[in-house]
Amino acid sequence: EVQLVQSGAEVKKPGESLRISCKASGFHFATSWIGWVRQMPGKGLEWMAIIYPRVSDVRYSPSFQGQVTISVDPSISTAYLQWTSLKASDTAIYYCARPISGSYQGFYFDSWGQGTLVTVSS
Amino acid sequence: DIQMTQSPSTLSASVGDRVTITCRASQSVSSWLAWYQQKPGKAPKLLIYKASSLETGVPPRFSGSGSGTEFTLTVSSLQPEDFATYYCQEYSSFAWTFGQGTKVEIK
Numbered sequence: 001e002v003q004l005v006q007s008g009a010e011v012k013k014p015g016e017s018l019r020i021s022c023k024a025s026g027f028h029f030a031t032s033w034i035g036w037v038r039q040m041p042g043k044g045l046e047w048m049a050i051i052y053p054r055v056s057d058v059r060y061s062p063s064f065q066g067q068v069t070i071s072v073d074p075s076i077s078t079a080y081l082q083w084t085s086l087k088a089s090d091t092a093i094y095y096c097a098r099p100i101s102g103s104y105q106g107f108y109f110d111s112w113g114q115g116t117l118v119t120v121s122s
Numbered sequence: 123d124i125q126m127t128q129s130p131s132t133l134s135a136s137v138g139d140r141v142t143i144t145c146r147a148s149q150s151v152s153s154w155l156a157w158y159q160q161k162p163g164k165a166p167k168l169l170i171y172k173a174s175s176l177e178t179g180v181p182p183r184f185s186g187s188g189s190g191t192e193f194t195l196t197v198s199s200l201q202p203e204d205f206a207t208y209y210c211q212e213y214s215s216f217a218w219t220f221g222q223g224t225k226v227e228i229k
Contacts, residue, residue: 037166044209044220044221044222044223045158045166045209045211045220046220047218047220059216061217061218062217095165095166097166100171102154102156102171102172102213103152103154103213103214105215105216106154106212106213106214106215106216106218107213107218108156108168108171108211108213108218109156109158109166109168109211110168110171110177111168112165112166112167113165114164114165115165
């Protein structure tokens, strides 16, 4: 069974850094894509970034390029999402999800973590 | 970027009703469309991929159809556990855009 278990809720101040995590099990992590999806309060879903651990192939949504960093530690089947300087507008739930290659350049998400609530407030 | 527009935004229905949600793309996405269900406080769940393929374990009362720019998600007989928000997502382009969601409420 595919499982994605995310780290707990975070409360941060603007300007602080943060790294959240997602531990995967039930599938071969190194040869599967893994990614992050944002859901702002009361809003819809936005994919942010995905990574292929075996070769560290990374793809960012243009909306999030330069705003966050995705990384992995294949030795512990864990993916990370990192901010260097948080803003209040980063307040959201962040889901770890497993992308499945569908079309030539497209992915959909077949498994999801439970979500990590990040609150950024002064 | 491709824009995905769902209608209606909110739908009121009763248990046992047949429910249809529409998702329109601003340009053709072929059959590269997925549908998700999200319950309050929970992560999204994949229901349908490639417009009409049912994800393993999803009840057969859910079905998807369409191609090009117009797609539908149908629930043949709404069950109490189906009251949720539904999202479509195109994966034809690099943008992988989600629709804004359709909330299915109890009438």
